[in-house]
Every structure is written in structure tokens, then in C-alpha cells.
Amino acid sequence: MERKSEVRRNDLFVERTATNIWQEVASPDNPYLTESARCHGYELMELVKKRSFVDVFYLMFRGELPDANEAVLLEQLMIGLINPGPRHPAARAAMNAGVGSSSVEHILPIALTIYGGEHLGAAEVVSAMKFLRKHRNQDPLLLVHKLFEESVPPSEGDWHIVPGFGSRFGGVDGVARKIADHLNGLPGNHETLTWGCRFAAALNGHSQGWLAPAMAAAVFTDLGFSPRAGAGLFQLLGAPGLLAHGVELASKPITAMPFLKDENYVITYE
Amino acid sequence: MSSHMSSSPLQFWDKHRGTIRSKKGGWVVGKGVFNHGYSMMKDLVGKVSYMQVVILNATGRLPQRHIADWCEAIHICLSWPDPRIWCNQIGALGGTARTSVVAATTAGILAADAKSYGMKTLLGGVRFIQEAMFDHKNGVSVDEIVKKECAKHRGKPHIMGYARPVAKGDERVVAMKRVQKEWGLPDGDHLQLAYQIEKVLLRDFDESMNINGYMSAFLSDQGYTAEEVYRIFAVLVTSGVTACYIDTRDRPPEAFLPLRCDDIEYTGKPARAVP
Structure with missing residues (x-):
């Protein structure tokens, strides 16, 4: 033919x-x-x-100005997520770009690209928002019990039993838990965050709990942001810290970060 | 209306409004895809190498096959799977953070747009050897060229294309010289001058030519400008970054060089109350 x-x-x-x-x-x-x-x-x-920056930020994505409770919740989340910390792969990518004298205008895009990952990154936020929307009406204790019955842990490394909740270096991320608990205590209606706190508490006995992506996802959901916006919002909120770490190294010599010695660099072909 | 505007202030913008005028080519549905006057499906596919088309797209000129092959060999020299290299480490961090292979590789490529290594250094390398050639043809000696360049850096041999971070010497130059010899490609004027500069640097500073210096001189002999070289090699580090991504993507998340809290040294202000 x-x-x-x-x-x-x-x-x-x-x-x-x-x-x-x-x-x-x-x-x-x-x-x-x-x-x-x-x-x-x-x-x-x-x-x-x-108006404040937070008010207009909310307006941009929601189409209306926030009420006082919503503005406080968003602003405090923004502070909580302002820096994933110098050990997060995205911050380390920013530092690598900085110390390697990558063009300074590339530092943030590089860091945000790595901050887009499915592990503690923006892609995990989207999955966590979908999970929370689907399950937030279920009993958290029963759900945790069911999940652990049905799921198989990875043979090694951290286990995120569902997107945004899991272990960090084998334990519970205390910073994410503290921020989530604090935000949950703020005035206003944030039922997803409240459900997430109960779900995270039920996970604690399994050395799992809140991770930053689910904490962000819960607040984004309560504030009415769509999962499509969630990834980019998470990247925006972490951007100041990522950029700061990259810029800090950009003025330093290439020796300001470790370069592993040959004896610490092992080549193995499996 | 602004006083500097001409009598038809919007003419330029209106001319471009709603219209793309490509100097490169495009797809004419039903007739074919055209690239700098070539029909991609009839004239290029299966008849020239991929690297020839890369150079065509970057410069507007279809190079001879041996030049494209030489450029391909350079890509092998400048993209290796060692995550200690900064751009490669970003690929590895992408793998450990579970980004897509495309995101990690792209981030790594972006990182190599750097002043201390990678693609951006080619701009300085080509400009240096072409300016040195201009000076040399006007009677400036090789010793004077080196002295003038070092004077810009307090007497240190910071000449783009010579010396390199982490190690002295460059095995990639040795490999490419071998390739050049095996393929019967002669040393042109720029490359000969580059070797003379290297002699002075070896004598005075024990520093040699790096792969940037070799590339910059060889490609200057082929008639390429600095900007053209930068464009040809835009994704030079790509495959090494991808390899480093794969190595960490196939292991548990954050298993790549995990850091304890005190692996990061804090040197800022001590703890204090918020006023």
C-alpha cells in the first residue's frame, strides 16, 4: 500500500x-x-x-485576594520552605554551579531543575496533592494500617509509603513535622493539613512522617491551589535559599567545595 | 509620542508582527523539511553524519565529513562519566533527587556554561589564539604574547586554553593529536602558534596546553569564529552528565554522597532571639 x-x-x-x-x-x-x-x-x-507580596502572590494563582487567615498561612509556609537546606541535592547543585563559575544567571534554573525531582522535590508535591485529595476523607489510622499491609518496602534507602510522607535518612523529618504542626495550629479552615497531621502521627511508629513536599501539598490544597500549580509553587518557595547557597559559593575558588581524592573514588563495573 | 521615534514608529514592529522570517529553514507540509537550502530527507538523511548537521545548524555551513568526525571525537574527550566534575555531579544529584533524565542532563549542560571549565571557556580560547595570531603576524613575538597575557593576571599564566583545574597536563590533547595524525589532518597556522605558546609556558611556568587551547587553535585554522565554536559545542558535556545521572538514578534516593548535618560547616552568626 x-x-x-x-x-x-x-x-x-x-x-x-x-x-x-x-x-x-x-x-x-x-x-x-x-x-x-x-x-x-x-x-x-x-x-x-x-497590599503585601503574599497577597498578590495568592491573587495571581487564585484569582481573588486572600483573607487574613489565608495570607498568614501562606506567608508562614513560605518562610518554612524558604530553604531546603545545604544538603538537599538541589542546593548542592546550586553550590556546584556557583563554585564551578557557571554563569550566575544559570544558578537558579539549575537548582530549580534538580528541585523538580520526585524525591523531596516539586514532582513529589504534585503526587502528594493528588494523594491528599483522594484520601483525605478516609480514617488516617486505618489507611496507614492498610498501606503497610499492602506495600513492600524498598530493599535499601528511604521509604516514602505515599508521596510526600515517609522516612528521611531512616527517621522522621523533625523540621517538616514542626512546621506542619505549627501551621495546623493557625486560625482558619485547613482540613487537609489537619488530616495530614493525623496521618503523619499514625506513620510515626513506622519511623515515617511528614516530608516537606506533603506539608507544602496540604497547605496548597487547603488554599485552593491546583496540583498543576503545586510543583512550580514549591520551586518558587524554595528558590531564595537555593539561590543564596549558589551565590555564596560563586565568589569562592573552586577549592571551596570538596573534590574527592582518587582513593575515595572507586570504580566498580557490575 | 517619544521624540526619538521615526515618522513610522511602529513599522518595524508591525513588519514582524504575526510573521516568522526564518533564515534557517523549516517544514513545508507536503513538500519537505528544509535546512539552509538542503532538503533534510533527500539531501542529508543517510548521506551526511549527525555531527555535520549539528555544525550546519550552528554555523549555516555544511562542513566536510572529516571536520565533523574530528568534532565528534572532541565530544568523546570532553564528556566522561566522573561525578566529581561539577556538571556531572549535577546530573548525579538529579538522579538521586529523581528528576527526569532530560532535566538532569539539561541542568548539567547549563552548569558547563561556565567560566572555569566547559563550553563558555571556548569563547575565550578562540578569541585568545585569533588575537595572538593577529599580533604575531604584526611582529609581536611569542614571548611577548605570553608576557602581555600574563600581565593581565598579575604575572600568573592564566591564559585561556592553557593549564587546567585539578591536574597538570591534558591527556585529551595527546589523544586528539594522535587522531589528527592518523586521519592526516595537518597543523595549521593557529595550531603551530599554539604549540609555540605552549613551549614558552612549559619553560617559564611548567604549564601546558589544555584541550580548549588545542580545539580553539584547530578550529580557528578551519575558519570558525569564537561564537561559532561556542554554538557547535553547545551540549558538549551531555553524555557524561547522563551517565552520572543513570548511576545514581539506579540506586536509592539520596544515596549519592549523603551528607551528615555536620558535613556542612556553619560559619555564620551564633543563635539569637528574634526581636
Whole structure:
């Protein structure tokens, strides 16, 4: 059978891309220049003068300004997640880029790319948000019991029994637990976070508990952010610390980070 | 209206609005894919090497096969699976953090856009040898070229294309010289000058040419500019980064060089109360 010759499909493409988020009002003298901008209807300069960064951050993704409780919850989560710490692979990637004199404008993209992983990274946040949405109406104790009955642990390394919850270096991540417990004590309605605290407590006997991705996922869910936004939000919130670690090393010589000696570098072909 | 605008201030923008004008090529549905005047399916696929097409896309000129093969050999020299190398370590960290292979490899490539190693150093390497050649042809001696360059760095031999981090000497230059000889590729003017500069540096500082210096001189002899060389080798480190990713991706997460808390030394301010 002879192949058909190539023809273009008649897909109906829109003439203009649409956005609900941002409106740029053109200058009367130049249609390419923005005279004023509005975010979900609010004039940018008015937001600049009257609202906090957290308020406008929330507005950008949710379409409405947050109430006082939502703003406090988001701001305190942002502080809690501001730095995954210098031992997180993403921070180490930033440091490698810094000490290796990678172009400074690449430091953050490099770190955020590594912060996108399924292990303690943005991809795990998305999975955790889906898990929380699906299971937050179940009894956490019964769910933990069922999960451990049905699941097989990995032969070595950490075990995340479900996305965002698990062990860290064989134990419970105390920082994630403290932040989650604190946020859960804030005023407001955050049922996913409350459920997550009960689920994490039930995991503690198995040396598992909250990890940063689920803690973020629970708050994002309660604040009404979509899982599609969750990954990038997690990356944005960790960006300050990642960048700071990379920049700190960028002014130092290449000897400012360890370079393993040959006797500590073993080549094994399996 | 701004005073610096011409009588038709929007003409330029309107010309480009809603239209792509490619100087490179494109897909004409039903007729074929065109690349710098070549039909990719009729003229290129199965007839030239992948590296020839990479160079065509980077420079707009289809090189001879032996030049593309030489560039491919360079890729082998500059991309090895050792995660102690900074860009490779980022690939390994991507594996241990469970990013996709594409994300980790891309992050590693981005890291090698660096001033101390990797692709960006090629810009300085090619510019140096081409400027040195210009000076030399105008009567500047090799000793003076070295002296002038070292003077920019308080007398230290920080010349792009010579010396390297971590080790002295460069086995990759030895390998490529062998390849060049086996393939019958001659030393051009730039490469000959590069070797003369190396002699001075060996004599005065015990430092030799690195692979950047060799590449920069050889490719200058082929007529490429610094920017063209940078573009040809944009993803130079890719396969070594991928290898390091795979090595850690196939082990448990965070099993790559795990750090205890005190493996990071804190040198900041002591603990204090928030006011």
C-alpha cells in the first residue's frame, strides 16, 4: 500500500491566546507599550501601594485576594520552605554551579531543575496533592494500617509509603513535622493539613512522617491551589535559599567545595 | 509620542508582527523539511553524519565529513562519566533527587556554561589564539604574547586554553593529536602558534596546553569564529552528565554522597532571639 502524501490538518487554532490573569492596557500613542496593568482586575499600582507580596502572590494563582487567615498561612509556609537546606541535592547543585563559575544567571534554573525531582522535590508535591485529595476523607489510622499491609518496602534507602510522607535518612523529618504542626495550629479552615497531621502521627511508629513536599501539598490544597500549580509553587518557595547557597559559593575558588581524592573514588563495573 | 521615534514608529514592529522570517529553514507540509537550502530527507538523511548537521545548524555551513568526525571525537574527550566534575555531579544529584533524565542532563549542560571549565571557556580560547595570531603576524613575538597575557593576571599564566583545574597536563590533547595524525589532518597556522605558546609556558611556568587551547587553535585554522565554536559545542558535556545521572538514578534516593548535618560547616552568626 502506498503511503499517503503529507497534508496539513485542518485543526482550528485560536487567533489570539487568552488569559484570565493579566490585562495590559495599551498606551494611546503606542499599541505595543503598556500604559497600565491589571492582575485579575486589580490595578497593579494600587496593589503595589496597598497590599503585601503574599497577597498578590495568592491573587495571581487564585484569582481573588486572600483573607487574613489565608495570607498568614501562606506567608508562614513560605518562610518554612524558604530553604531546603545545604544538603538537599538541589542546593548542592546550586553550590556546584556557583563554585564551578557557571554563569550566575544559570544558578537558579539549575537548582530549580534538580528541585523538580520526585524525591523531596516539586514532582513529589504534585503526587502528594493528588494523594491528599483522594484520601483525605478516609480514617488516617486505618489507611496507614492498610498501606503497610499492602506495600513492600524498598530493599535499601528511604521509604516514602505515599508521596510526600515517609522516612528521611531512616527517621522522621523533625523540621517538616514542626512546621506542619505549627501551621495546623493557625486560625482558619485547613482540613487537609489537619488530616495530614493525623496521618503523619499514625506513620510515626513506622519511623515515617511528614516530608516537606506533603506539608507544602496540604497547605496548597487547603488554599485552593491546583496540583498543576503545586510543583512550580514549591520551586518558587524554595528558590531564595537555593539561590543564596549558589551565590555564596560563586565568589569562592573552586577549592571551596570538596573534590574527592582518587582513593575515595572507586570504580566498580557490575 | 517619544521624540526619538521615526515618522513610522511602529513599522518595524508591525513588519514582524504575526510573521516568522526564518533564515534557517523549516517544514513545508507536503513538500519537505528544509535546512539552509538542503532538503533534510533527500539531501542529508543517510548521506551526511549527525555531527555535520549539528555544525550546519550552528554555523549555516555544511562542513566536510572529516571536520565533523574530528568534532565528534572532541565530544568523546570532553564528556566522561566522573561525578566529581561539577556538571556531572549535577546530573548525579538529579538522579538521586529523581528528576527526569532530560532535566538532569539539561541542568548539567547549563552548569558547563561556565567560566572555569566547559563550553563558555571556548569563547575565550578562540578569541585568545585569533588575537595572538593577529599580533604575531604584526611582529609581536611569542614571548611577548605570553608576557602581555600574563600581565593581565598579575604575572600568573592564566591564559585561556592553557593549564587546567585539578591536574597538570591534558591527556585529551595527546589523544586528539594522535587522531589528527592518523586521519592526516595537518597543523595549521593557529595550531603551530599554539604549540609555540605552549613551549614558552612549559619553560617559564611548567604549564601546558589544555584541550580548549588545542580545539580553539584547530578550529580557528578551519575558519570558525569564537561564537561559532561556542554554538557547535553547545551540549558538549551531555553524555557524561547522563551517565552520572543513570548511576545514581539506579540506586536509592539520596544515596549519592549523603551528607551528615555536620558535613556542612556553619560559619555564620551564633543563635539569637528574634526581636
